Amino acid sequence: MSSAAAEILALYGARGARAYFGERVSMTEHGLQAAHFAQAEGAPGALVAAALLHDIGHLIASAPDAIEEWKSDAHHEESGARWLAQRFPAEVSEPVRLHVAAKRYLCATDARYFARLSSASVHTLRLQGGPMSAQEVRRFEGERYWQDAVRLRRWDDQGKVAGLKTAPLEDYVGLIERLALRRKPARPRSLSARRRRSRAS
Numbered sequence: 227m228s229s230a231a232a233e234i235l236a237l238y239g240a241r242g243a244r245a246y247f248g249e250r251v252s253m254t255e256h257g258l259q260a261a262h263f264a265q266a267e268g269a270p271g272a273l274v275a276a277a278l279l280h281d282i283g284h285l286i287a288s289a290p291d292a293i294e295e296w297k298s299d300a301h302h303e304e305s306g307a308r309w310l311a312q313r314f315p316a317e318v319s320e321p322v323r324l325h326v327a328a329k330r331y332l333c334a335t336d337a338r339y340f341a342r343l344s345s346a347s348v349h350t351l352r353l354q355g356g357p358m359s360a361q362e363v364r365r366f367e368g369e370r371y372w373q374d375a376v377r378l379r380r381w382d383d384q385g386k387v388a389g390l391k392t393a394p395l396e397d398y399v400g401l402i403e404r405l406a407l408r409r410k411p412a413r414p415r416s417l418s419a420r421r422r423r424s425r426a427s
């Protein structure tokens with residue numbers, strides 16, 4: 227098994243059984259359900275993996291279990307995306323980085339979306355800065371992976387069904403390993419560009 231797959235199984239094994247903040251599913255069930263809905267829509271493998279791993283930031287850092295204790299946003303999307311970017315291509319890490327912004331985006335652009343948010347999700351929306359301004363909406367739509375992030379966000383919101391039967395985590399090991407192989411090492415071109423810059427200065 228690749229080291230990324232082993233690390234992911236270990237993280238879910240150690241912390242995945244905890245309740246997903248303020249919802250009736252565990253962290254592991256939540257990720258599996260998001261991936262399940264992504265697959266049901268025929269999403270590409272990288273986006274299925276992004277759905278599965280979108281909350282990995284909660285597993286690598288500990289936040290209080292009770293959502294009422296959240297005094298500020300823990301920025302789990304950034305820590306999670308950084309962790310994923312070291313192991314997977316941008317098609318996996320970028321939608322994860324943007325999935326909280328996608329919620330603020332949807333709250334600003336889709337009135338029906340806001341009406342359907344769970345109470346826990348409304349609570350975190352406030353900590354996350356509320357709905358986006360028109361300027362933030364334009365900036366968000368300039369992100370390369372913004373549409374993937376919006377799709378991921380909807381699966382994230384769906385993945386809170388108590389008792390839903392899904393495939394087990396182990397079924398995703400093959401996908402995780404294939405994607406980890408696709409991560410491109412830092413390009414030599416940027417290295418020489420850096421050298422040119424340092425010579426110039």
Ligand code: FE
Binds near residue numbers: 280
């Ligand atoms: Fe989530």
